Amino acid sequence: MDKKISKILSDAQLKLAQVQDSKKLNDLYLDFFGKNSHLNNLTKEISKLTRPERPKAGIAINKAKRELEKLYEQAKSNVKGQLLSVPIVDPTAPGKKQKIGHLHLVSQAIEEITDIFKKLAFSLQSYPEVDWDYYVFESLNMPKDHPARDDWETFFIKANPDPKMGKQVLTPHTSNGQVREMVAVKNPPIRMINISRCYRRQIDVSHTPMFHQFEGLLVDENVSIAQLKGTFDFFTTHFFGPKRVTRLRPHHFRFTEPSFEVDVTCDLCDGRGCRMCKSGWLELGGAGMVHPNVLKAGKIDPEKYMGFAFGWGVERTISMKTKLPDIRLFYQNDLRFLEQF
C-alpha cells in the first residue's frame, strides 16, 4: 500500500513538473482527485485489507491526498506565475478596433442641438420640404411683393396653384412649420423645434442651394425677450462651451416683431475682435417675438398669447465650431472629408 502511495505521489510530481498551462492543470485535477483517480481507487481497496491494517492505510491515503493537494497548489501558482511573466504587451501598439463608420457633421450637430433643446421641453417635429406658399410666406406676414417670394431667391414647383394655398414652394426656411405647428397643437403652450433641409437659389463659399435650418418656436401666455435671452444663453453654454456669451442685435424679419439677430462671442479672439469676426462677435441666427399676424394665422389669440421664434443654419453653426472654410464641402461627399469626423 505504502509503495503504491509513494508511486502515485512521484508520478504526480513528474506530471505536475511538465505542466505549462492552466488547461492541462485542470485536466490533472480530475486525474488526481476525481472519481477514478488512483488515490480514490486505493480507498476502495481498503476493504480488502485486514481489519487492523485498515486505519493505518486510511491515514496514509489521507496524508497522501493532502500532500498531493499541496503539490498541486504549488504547481498551480507556478503556472500562474509563468503566465504572468510570459507575454509582454506594448501598450503603445495600436489596438484591434472594430470597423465603425462616420456620421455626417450635419447629423452630429442636429443630434447635439436636439438634445440641448429637449432639456427645455421642446419637442422635435417635422414638416414638408415642398410646401404651400401659404405656410411658407403668406401666413408669415410676408407681403405679396416681398423679395423672398420672387423666383430669383426661392425655388418653385411645377404644379397647379391651389386657390387657397397658392403655389408649391421648395421651403427656403423652416418657418413653414410655425403656423402648421400652431394649428396642430391648437392650445398653447407650444414648444417646438423643427430641423429640415431648406433650399435657396444661390451658391458660393458660404451658400449651397440646399442647406439645413434649425427653428424653435415657443408660444405661451407670458413670454418675454428676457426668456429668449435665457434660452439662447442655455444653448450656447451647452453647444459652444461656458465661456461663450450671446447678445441680441436689432434686426428685421417679417414674421417677428421685435426682431433680433443673435451673436455669439468669437472663440478665436475671445470677443476682442479679429479678422474672422465682426468686432468680436459671430452671427448665429435670427430670432424675434412672434408677430401677432402669424399667431392669428395659426388660429391663436394674439391678445392672450405671445411667443418667440428663432432659426439658424446648421452648417453655419458647424463651421463656427470646426473652422470649415467653405460650406460647399458639406455636400461634395468626398469620403476623405466625411471620414474626418
Added chain:
Amino acid sequence: MNIKIPVSWLREYLKTDTAAKTIAAYLTSSGPSVERIEKSKEDYIFDVEVTTNRPDAYSVFGLAREANAILLANNLKSTLNPPKGLDLNLDPDTANKVGLDVLVTDYKLCPRFTAIVLEIKLNNSPAIIKNRLEKCGIRPINNIVDITNYIMLETGQPMHAFDYDKIEGAKMMLRESRVGEKITTLDAIRRDLPKGTIVIQDAKKLIDLCGIMGGQNSQITNRTKRVVFFVQSYNPVSIRRTTQALAFRTDASARFEKGVGQESIKAVLSRAVYLAKKTAKAKVASELIDIYPNKQEAKTIRLQFAKLNKYLGIEVNPAKAIQILTSLGFKTTLEIAALKATPPSWRTKDTIDDVDLIEEVARIYGYHNLPSVLPTGSPEPRLDSILTKVINLKSALKLLGLTEAITYSIISKELLKTTGIAEKDAVELTNPLTEEWQFMRPTILPSLLDVISKNQNLKSNIAIFEIAKTFDKQKTGLPTQDLKIAFALQNSNFAQIKGLVENLFETVARKPTFSKFKTESTLAEKSQGAFVSVGDKFVGGIGMLKSTAADYFGLDTNVAIAELNLTTIYNQPPAIIQFRPIPKFPPVIEDISAIYSVLTPLTDITHEIKKASTLVKKIEILDIFTGPKLGEAKKSVTLRLTYQMHTGTPTQAEVNRERTKITKTLETNLRAKVRK
C-alpha cells in the same frame, strides 16, 4: 444693405463728446449694426448694416438721428443738428426765368414729384465734399453731380440733375414704358426696357430710367449752364421689378426699392439748392414744381404699458418709454396705463402696430439691459416626430461600419432617368439654378451611386447610407414626402446587403419579410434582388446593381443597394418580443446535409423541417454551395438542428426518430437527397 460713413461727417449732425468706438458699440446694440470700423488718417469709417425696413437710416443724417436717440437713452450728452438749408425760399432769383412742363401720368408710379431749374457755374466741388464722397466710395465728378450723390448719402433720398437745355420742349412726362423701348443710361449702356418701367420722356425721347439711372442724352457736361434738380419718390415694387429684369442695381435704386418717405422730399430739394448756391453759384431759374396729390398720413398707435412690460420681462418707467419715442421723432401723449405715439414721416411705413412701438422702446432701452431667464411653465408633453428615432438609427448604422452621406435632394434630368421615373411623373422645379438641380428626387439611390463613383479611386469597400425625404408627385396637392433610407455597398454581395437590412430591422424592432422581385427595376438585377415588406406593407427593395446602371455610373456590378421607406416602417407597430423560458436541460445538436434543387428556397426547407419535427427549436445555416459534382441546378445545404425539450435532454432514440421523420419529409416533399 451696407453703407460706409466717415465719423467726421456724422459729427456734423451728431454733437457729442462720445468716442467713435463707443458710438459704434451703442449703434450696434440698439440700432443699425456697425460691422467694421476702419481708420482713415484722422478719421474713422463705419461700415454699417441697415435693415431693409429702415431706408431712413441708410444715410449719414439718419444714422446721426439713431445715434442721438440711443446716446440720450443711455444718459450720454448729445444733440442733433439737422443739415442747413432745409427750408429755403425757392422763388426764382434770376431775370431769365424759364419754364418746365411736367406731367405725371399715374400718381401710383410717383407719389411725389419735385423739380426746379437752376443757373449754375460748373466746377469742381470743394475739398470737403470731394473727401466725404471718396471716403464713402463715390468718385467726385463735378460740383453738380457731386451734390446729387452727397444729398443721397446725407439724407437717404436719391436725386438727379439733368442738363435743362437738353430737355427738348422743356417737357417731362413720367409714364410706364411701352414694349420695345430702349434707353442709353449714363454708363453708356443701351438697355432694352421691360414693359411697365417708370421712365421720363421729353418732347421727343426718353431721358430718364427713373429711380435707377439718368439718360446719357441729358447728362451734365462741362458746357452745362442750366440744370434741373429733381427729387422724387417712386413705387418701390416697380423699381425692384425693373432692377431685377435688367439685373442692374444702383445706389439710388437700392434706396427707392425700400421706399423713401414723401414728406421730406421738398426739404431735400431745398438742401440741394442750398449746396448749389454755396458751391456752384446757383440761381433759381424756375418756379418750384411740386406734384403731391395724396399727402402721406401717419397713424397714431396706442401701446399699453402692461403689454410693453410683458414683452420686455421687466417694469419699464413710462417716462423712459416716452423719452425714447420722442427722441426718435415720435409725437407722444401719456394716458392712464398706456401711451399714444404718432410716427415721424420717415417712420410711417415700418411703425404700424403696438408691437412696432415695443421694438423701438426695447431696442433703445437696450437688449443688453434686459435679464436672461429661462422660460417658465411646462407644455403638454408632445410626441416627437420619427426624426428622433432616425437619430438613433443613424448612430446604430455608424457602429455597423457605415458612413453617412448627405447629397442634394434636387437632381438632374440624367440622374432622374436612371430611376426609370418619367419626367412628367417627377416633381420638377419651375426655376432651377442650373440643369444639375432640376427635379426633386423620388429615390436617394442614384445620388449614392454617384458618391461611390466619385470616390472609387480613393477608397475600396465603400459602405454608405443616407436618410432623406423623397418626393412622389400626386395628382393634386403636395407631393408625398416620405422619409427613406438608402444603402450602397461597394465590393459586396446580396447576403451582405440583406444582413445589413436585417440588422436595421432588429434596430427598429420590426419584422421584415423578403420576397422575389416581381417587377423590373432600372437599378437592381431582377434575379439578384428582393422586395422587403413589414406586415402587409411594401417598404422597399434590396439587390445587386444592374449592369446597365453600373455602366452609367462607371461602377462594377458588385455594388449592393437597398432603399427602404422609413415613414412606412415606423408606422407599423413594433414587434414585441415575449419572454421564452431559458431551457433547463441541454439540447442535442446535429447537422443535416442534403442536396436540393437550386430553386428550392431556404425558407421552404426550414419550414418543412419545423413541420416534420416539433423537437427542432433552432435551425442554423452552416453552408450552402453549388458545384459540378452535385449535378446540374443542384445545391448542397448543411443545416445545424437543435433538438430540445423542456422535460429533459432528448435521448438518442428520440433524436433518431425525429431525424428519420425529417429526412423522409425532405425527400418526399422537396426531393432532397439527404446524406446519411
